[in-house]
Amino acid sequence: MGKEKIVLVGNGQHARVVLYNLKAQGLYDVACFTTHDPTLVGSIYEGYEIGGTDDDIDSLREKYHTNKFFIAFGDMKKRKKLYEYYVSKGWEAVNIIHPNAVVSDEAKIGRGVLIECGCLITPNPIIGNNVVVNTGSQVNHDNIIEDHVYIASGVILSGGVTIKENTLLDDGVIVTLGHTVGKNCLIGAGTVVAKDIPESKVACGNPARILRDNEQ
Numbered sequence: 001m002g003k004e005k006i007v008l009v010g011n012g013q014h015a016r017v018v019l020y021n022l023k024a025q026g027l028y029d030v031a032c033f034t035t036h037d038p039t040l041v042g043s044i045y046e047g048y049e050i051g052g053t054d055d056d057i058d059s060l061r062e063k064y065h066t067n068k069f070f071i072a073f074g075d076m077k078k079r080k081k082l083y084e085y086y087v088s089k090g091w092e093a094v095n096i097i098h099p100n101a102v103v104s105d106e107a108k109i110g111r112g113v114l115i116e117c118g119c120l121i122t123p124n125p126i127i128g129n130n131v132v133v134n135t136g137s138q139v140n141h142d143n144i145i146e147d148h149v150y151i152a153s154g155v156i157l158s159g160g161v162t163i164k165e166n167t168l169l170d171d172g173v174i175v176t177l178g179h180t181v182g183k184n185c186l187i188g189a190g191t192v193v194a195k196d197i198p199e200s201k202v203a204c205g206n207p208a209r210i211l212r213d214n215e216q
Helices: 011-025 055-063 076-088
Strands: 002-009 028-035 048-053 067-073 201-204 209-213
Touching: 002 011, 002 055, 002 201, 011 201, 048 055, 055 209
Parallel strands: 002 028, 002 067, 028 048
Antiparallel strands: 201 209
């Protein structure tokens, strides 16, 4: 019996990363990629067909005989919207976890989650839906990672940290023990978060300094 097929939503640089981890995991085959550009439909991306646009997902389900999907782009302004749109149409998000990631059996993981090569997920975190944990990042004990969070490469989240929904932590961010980053935040590369960050802020530096509001 063949592997289940899934639709990868998007066809940019991040889609290559998703494809790499998907192949390493070995649980699914790619049905097709999608695009926001109708002129690309029918072309080939990384050896697979771009099967349609995200405005035509009912046709995609019929054509490829699957309702499994994964959000394969990194744009924070669009990830949540498209994830919720697919789910509202009866599609089922899958998880992609690289076999060289270390993931505790006690971790509670939602749907549509990417955990890349070299990541460490220690006991008892809660990871929501449509979350990305990029290469070499650490999600430590008793963390709460809400839905639609994007964790870039080399991020370290100490114990008891909360990252609220729709927030991006750029490369190398450190959030120290017990602190919270509010929803809709952007935390710049290399930032050390040693105090709580309110929602909808852009912050960077060591220690973190709030620069401005994060307009959505």
